[in-house]
Amino acid sequence: MPQLVRPADLINKYYAQHEVARQILLEHSRQVTRRALKIARNFIANEPLDLQFIAEAAMLHDIGMIMTNTPELDCHGSGSYLRHGIAGREILEKEGLPKHALVCERHIGIGLTAEEIRTQELPLPQRDMLPLTLEEQIICYADLFYSKNENKRGKEKTVAMVRKSIGRFGEEKLIVFEEWRKRFEPELG
Numbered sequence: 001m002p003q004l005v006r007p008a009d010l011i012n013k014y015y016a017q018h019e020v021a022r023q024i025l026l027e028h029s030r031q032v033t034r035r036a037l038k039i040a041r042n043f044i045a046n047e048p049l050d051l052q053f054i055a056e057a058a059m060l061h062d063i064g065m066i067m068t069n070t071p072e073l074d075c076h077g078s079g080s081y082l083r084h085g086i087a088g089r090e091i092l093e094k095e096g097l098p099k100h101a102l103v104c105e106r107h108i109g110i111g112l113t114a115e116e117i118r119t120q121e122l123p124l125p126q127r128d129m130l131p132l133t134l135e136e137q138i139i140c141y142a143d144l145f146y147s148k149n150e151n152k153r154g155k156e157k158t159v160a161m162v163r164k165s166i167g168r169f170g171e172e173k174l175i176v177f178e179e180w181r182k183r184f185e186p187e188l189g
């Protein structure tokens with residue numbers, strides 16, 4: 001029988017002393033979860049989607065931000081924000097949630113290849129961190145529409161805004177985004 005996952009309990013455990021960070025994380029994660037579940041419910045696929053997993057993993061995808069040094073998010077750990085996916089993976093693996101942990105690691109942007117990490121000298125392990133499963137891709141895609149930045153918090157980005165943001169990282173990333181958009185939300189054209 002699968003382990004019962006209560007995202008709120010895990011968030012409260014790691015954010016007990018960081019109320020501002022907890023509120024930022026909850027607001028952002030709820031937005032991502034709502035969009036991811038909407039996409040999953042509307043998605044017609046030959047393979048069944050695990051809605052419970054999507055809800056849990058979307059709520060926990062940014063849990064690692066508390067381990068970074070990002071004072072504007074009330075996070076006073078060490079390391080750059082770029083490492084929040086790795087930190088989240090470590091937290092959720094420790095909690096016995098390896099499948100959820102992979103979502104944390106693989107959701108950064110559109111995902112990262114080992115080659116990108118190496119050539120850009122990113123402070124990350126040199127391995128592919130790309131969303132592989134349909135559930136991972138849906139969560140990664142949904143995350144692109146919401147920011148934790150103080151000026152943008154709570155607001156949904158338009159497709160044009162996401163394109164502009166993703167486009168900064170190269171044409172290949174933009175192609176992946178467009179493929180996902182057509183597959184997950186074709187009505188957004």
